[in-house]
Amino acid sequence: MSQDLSELPTTSYALLGLLTLGDDLTGYELKQRADRTLRFYWSSPAMSQVYSELARLAQHGLVAARDDETEPVRRSRRYRLTGSGRQALTAWLSSTEAEFPTLKHPVALRLLLGHLIDPEQTLHLLENYLGQLAERRAELQQVRDSLGEAGDPAHATHRFPRLVADWGLDYYGSERTIVDDLITRLRNGVT
Amino acid sequence: MSQDLSELPTTSYALLGLLTLGDDLTGYELKQRADRTLRFYWSSPAMSQVYSELARLAQHGLVAARDDETEPVRRSRRYRLTGSGRQALTAWLSSTEAEFPTLKHPVALRLLLGHLIDPEQTLHLLENYLGQLAERRAELQQVRDSLGEAGDPAHATHRFPRLVADWGLDYYGSERTIVDDLITRLRNGVT
DNA sequence: TGTAGCATGTAAGCCGTTACATGATTGA
DNA sequence: TCAATCATGTAACGGCTTACATGCTACA
Numbered sequence: 001m002s003q004d005l006s007e008l009p010t011t012s013y014a015l016l017g018l019l020t021l022g023d024d025l026t027g028y029e030l031k032q033r034a035d036r037t038l039r040f041y042w043s044s045p046a047m048s049q050v051y052s053e054l055a056r057l058a059q060h061g062l063v064a065a066r067d068d069e070t071e072p073v074r075r076s077r078r079y080r081l082t083g084s085g086r087q088a089l090t091a092w093l094s095s096t097e098a099e100f101p102t103l104k105h106p107v108a109l110r111l112l113l114g115h116l117i118d119p120e121q122t123l124h125l126l127e128n129y130l131g132q133l134a135e136r137r138a139e140l141q142q143v144r145d146s147l148g149e150a151g152d153p154a155h156a157t158h159r160f161p162r163l164v165a166d167w168g169l170d171y172y173g174s175e176r177t178i179v180d181d182l183i184t185r186l187r188n189g190v191t
Numbered sequence: 192m193s194q195d196l197s198e199l200p201t202t203s204y205a206l207l208g209l210l211t212l213g214d215d216l217t218g219y220e221l222k223q224r225a226d227r228t229l230r231f232y233w234s235s236p237a238m239s240q241v242y243s244e245l246a247r248l249a250q251h252g253l254v255a256a257r258d259d260e261t262e263p264v265r266r267s268r269r270y271r272l273t274g275s276g277r278q279a280l281t282a283w284l285s286s287t288e289a290e291f292p293t294l295k296h297p298v299a300l301r302l303l304l305g306h307l308i309d310p311e312q313t314l315h316l317l318e319n320y321l322g323q324l325a326e327r328r329a330e331l332q333q334v335r336d337s338l339g340e341a342g343d344p345a346h347a348t349h350r351f352p353r354l355v356a357d358w359g360l361d362y363y364g365s366e367r368t369i370v371d372d373l374i375t376r377l378r379n380g381v382t
Numbered sequence: 383t384g385t386a387g388c389a390t391g392t393a394a395g396c397c398g399t400t401a402c403a404t405g406a407t408t409g410a
Numbered sequence: 411t412c413a414a415t416c417a418t419g420t421a422a423c424g425g426c427t428t429a430c431a432t433g434c435t436a437c438a
Contacts, residue, residue: 009425010297017304028389041299046427051391075434076389086307093308098297098316100323105292106201108232108358110284113208114351116277117284125289132291160305163376167299167369174365178358185354200397219417237399242419266406267417 008060008092014042015053016062016081016089021161024066024080027051037161040140040168054079062088111182119186126183130176137172144169199251199283205233206244207253207272207280212352215257215271218242228352231331231359245270253279302373310377317374321367328363335360 018033019025025033027050034044045053057063062085066078081089107129114122144165148155155162209224210216216224218241225235236244248254253276257269272280298320305313335356339346346353 010295010300011425014300017300017307020304020307026389027391028387037303038300041294041296043293043295043426045425047389048391048428049426051389052426055391089304090307093301093304094312098301098320100327101294101296101298102234103232103292103294104201104234105232106289107292108355109201109205109208109229110289111358112228112351112355113211113280113284114354115348116208116211116281121285129289136291157306160303163305163373164299164303167302167373170369170372171365174362174369178361178365181361182354182358202397217417218419219415234398236397238417239400239419240398242417243398246419 008056011042011045011049012053012057013089013092014038015045015050016057016085019063019079019081020086020089021157024078026076026078027054030054030079036143037164040136040143041164057085060088061085123183123186126179126186130179133172133176133179137169137176140165140168140172199247202233202236202240203244203248204280204283205229206236206241207248207276210254210270210272211277211280212348215269217267217269218245221245221270227334228355231327231334232355248276251279252276314374314377317370317377321370324363324367324370328360328367331356331359331363 015030015034018030018038021033027047031044031047031050034050038044054063054065058065058079061082063079064082066080067075107125110125111122144162147158147162147165150162206221206225209221209229212224218238222235222238222241225241229235245254245256249256249270252273254270255273257271258266298316301316302313335353338349338353338356341353
């Protein structure tokens with residue numbers, strides 16, 4: 001099992017990584033964890049993909065399933081990271097380069113085409129985006145709050161998740177400032 | 192032709208939009224334009240996708256091809272936006288909501304898994320990212336420079352592209368600041 | 383009793399990429 | 411004459427989504 005290093009897509013490693021952050025999880029729980037964390041700076045795979053990804057990782061021997069031995073047809077199936085799973089993950093982390101982030105920004109795209117719609121609509125677009133941004137930020141803030149404070153030994157494991165959450169919060173904050181300015185520029189005409 | 196409003200993916204509208212920004216383009220030129228602009232906040236489709244997308248848009252009657260009437264097998268084929276193309280685009284802009292941006296951030300993902308690698312590597316990851324960021328920013332700055340200054344009537348058409356480019360520059364700037372801070376926090380331990 | 387959440391999957395299909403194939407034109 | 415650039419596509423395939431199917435458990 002295993003073998004071909006790093007022939008897996010990033011999402012596989014992301015899921016593998018989530019498995020190192022806590023204990024054994026069911027596919028369902030893994031999806032929930034992805035929704036809580038991964039979603040903000042990667043993307044949370046669909047439920048069905050979580051299951052097929054898990055199946056593939058198991059095939060490669062990177063995770064192992066422990067069936068809940070209570071007879072019913074298919075009850076709960078818990079996955080844990082195996083030794084070679086951890087090995088594959090660290091190998092990926094240290095022997096491959098991180099790619100540059102990819103941004104798909106529908107709001108920026110639409111702003112680019114501002115000459116096709118009336119100014120009111122453009123302003124509405126940006127203001128609406130500010131609203132979504134605030135919502136998102138609040139969601140991430142909740143996650144951040146649950147990770148404890150720096151120096152708190154009870155949450156030492158959360159050190160990196162905390163850094164990443166702070167990153168996200170700062171990003172949302174700066175996005176807010178930028179869009180505020182864009183709105184002002186648009187209102188003041190000229191550009 | 193045309194018919195089913197808004198059953199096209201965003202990328203189609205993005206390409207359609209690029210066609211409103213200037214004159215008729217060949218697939219090749221359209222790809223170049225995407226590389227100059229779209230790439231920074233959406234994604235520049237592969238050459239092959241540009242051609243197949245163009246074929247589909249033509250099928251829907253949203254663009255029209257004008258073959259270069261110089262006999263050779265297949266020389267240059269220029270596409271222009273049709274009336275219903277423009278109509279479809281404005282309809283899409285004004286009757287559908289902009290989705291929240293999607294970010295795929297390999298660097299943040301790896302930082303999350305910082306507990307699996309040694310601190311030096313994490314720092315290297317972030318510093319390397321700062322380098323890529325500076326490069327990217329310089330590229331975008333060049334694009335921005337070519338769009339002229341606010342109030343310059345010679346570049347009035349560039350108003351929105353300019354706003355979007357400024358947005359991107361500010362974004363890269365804030366990303367830089369944030370990562371600088373993260374590096375400091377990591378060096379100072381604790382956090 | 384029925385709805386929401388837990389739990390696991392299969393099937394179909396689109397978006398988009400890489401690899402491959404082909405050929406003309408321009409300039410070193 | 412050879413490489414780079416212009417120019418257009420086809421084929422294969424991977425990632426990921428939506429829609430669909432199934433069934434249990436807890437609780438209102």
